[in-house]
Amino acid sequence: MKVRILVRLKPGVLDPQGRAVHHALEGLGFEGVKDVRIGRMIDMDVADGTSDDALNSMCEKLLANMVIEDFAIEKLDSEKEPA
């Protein structure tokens, strides 16, 4: 089973990386960019039947830092394999 984990900074946590990229986009002349937030995407191939509890636990214990980050778990079907 292919699983995609999206880890991102919680709303309200300042993202200096995102801010720097935002400024760089403006410097390149792109207009209308209102905000940039940078996160992390983790693709995993796990045994079929791996429970949601186990996936949540992986995120809470290691993949995300719950002090500053939120995560979302997306299960990918075979037609939508990670690139």
Add this chain to the structure above:
Amino acid sequence: MGFRAGVITFPGSNCDRDMAVALEAVSGEPALRIWHGDADLPTNLDLLALPGGFSYGDYLRSGAMAAKSPIMRAVVAAAQSGVPVLGVCNGFQVLTESGLLPGALMRNSGQTFVCKTVPLKVENTSSLFTRGFEPGEILRVPIAHHDGNYFADESVLDQLEGEGRIAFRYGEPVNGSRRDIAGILSANGRVLGMMPHPERAISPAAHPSLGGADGRRLFENVIAALVNA
């Protein structure tokens, strides 16, 4: 006097030798060197030190991988049983990732690696590590980090303030840390995490631009407190 300190080395630690040298210089006893893959700690340790560096190449998040290594389970158990722990720089990041200290250390607000000697204001003078300092005293201690921007929820910050657990604050803007926090203590005051490097400031002969000797006093404090305990 038989002072027994242990210094843990993770793959990518690079201040482990400096930490061991500082502990030996002040205590007169060689520090035990402990490898991250060891499952058990040496017995009867007086102090554990987690050094600076880039454990596991800062993969995932600074300190995140080291916090889950076998030896850290033993460190967490030792800390919970009252063994004092000092985490410096990457060691501080490992302490927050392991849950021994609250909060997190994020990318510096200015995005750049910051490497210089900074003024540090002493906030706590009751812990093992800080009892020899004067309240409000300004120390000069080197910093060298990319992820030193301390973050915690307002309620956690208020709790740290209320319980006197902020050990040091920066005396000038450095990295965007909430409330200028440079170092914090655990609830029992026996775990200290700090971004500045006291082990790089232990020689009275060193020119202030090379670190000075203010860091030495932190080691003198904790070693005196533990040896005379």
